[in-house]
Amino acid sequence: KAGVTQTPRYLIKTRGQQVTLSCSPISGHRSVSWYQQTPGQGLQFLFEYFSETQRNKGNFPGRFSGRQFSNSRSEMNVSTLELGDSALYLCASSSGQVAEAFFGQGTRLTVV
Amino acid sequence: EDQVTQSPEALRLQEGESSSLNCSYTVSGLRGLFWYRQDPGKGPEFLFTLYSAGEEKEKERLKATLTKKESFLHITAPKPEDSATYLCLTGQNFVFGPGTRLSVLP
Numbered sequence: 001k002a003g004v005t006q007t008p009r010y011l012i013k014t015r016g017q018q019v020t021l022s023c024s025p026i027s028g029h030r031s032v033s034w035y036q037q038t039p040g041q042g043l044q045f046l047f048e049y050f051s052e053t054q055r056n057k058g059n060f061p062g063r064f065s066g067r068q069f070s071n072s073r074s075e076m077n078v079s080t081l082e083l084g085d086s087a088l089y090l091c092a093s094s095s096g097q098v099a100e101a102f103f104g105q106g107t108r109l110t111v112v
Numbered sequence: 113e114d115q116v117t118q119s120p121e122a123l124r125l126q127e128g129e130s131s132s133l134n135c136s137y138t139v140s141g142l143r144g145l146f147w148y149r150q151d152p153g154k155g156p157e158f159l160f161t162l163y164s165a166g167e168e169k170e171k172e173r174l175k176a177t178l179t180k181k182e183s184f185l186h187i188t189a190p191k192p193e194d195s196a197t198y199l200c201l202t203g204q205n206f207v208f209g210p211g212t213r214l215s216v217l218p
Contacts, residue, residue, distance in 0.1 A: 004155075033206060043156075043199065045206035056206065090155050100146055101201075103155030 004093050004104035012110045018079040021107045025072050025093030032074040037088040081111045114139040118209035125216050128189050133212045135200035136182040144203025145183050147176050149196040190216045
């Protein structure tokens, strides 16, 4: 059974640019959640999508957005990148909100 | 506001020296407490789910327990390969604790 796949694994962007990250969940999983991980703040919840609808949202500015497609694949977009957006972005898939979530390897974003 | 804390922040053990990690939470109506381990540069790896006070789960050298206010991850006779950061997560609000960095020395 294939795990959660995140692409790309590494990205380097310039301040002010925008970026799109992709996540393919485990087959059959309809919930996809996104997290930002930094050394100072740890793992922080961005948002969760279920059946193409954003069901939960963390405390991040509107520059962070996402969407989910009918095949449950999800994308996360960050516009007007800032240096502080440099982080490991993790995607997790699960069969439901209170079911165990399985994480991908993450996308390491560096903003210069 | 829901909060999750973990202690200790870091723990160094000798191989074979058993210990426990703590995860304390203040959430209303807990709907699942999850334990993960994370190796550097990788995504968290799922370990256990606990849903109700008194519940216990075991896997190899690890055992997780849950009360109404906290959860413990007991590590029995750890090995160097158990070295990782251990994280807990509340189910309904996606709140992760800051983690415990465990180092097991040979």
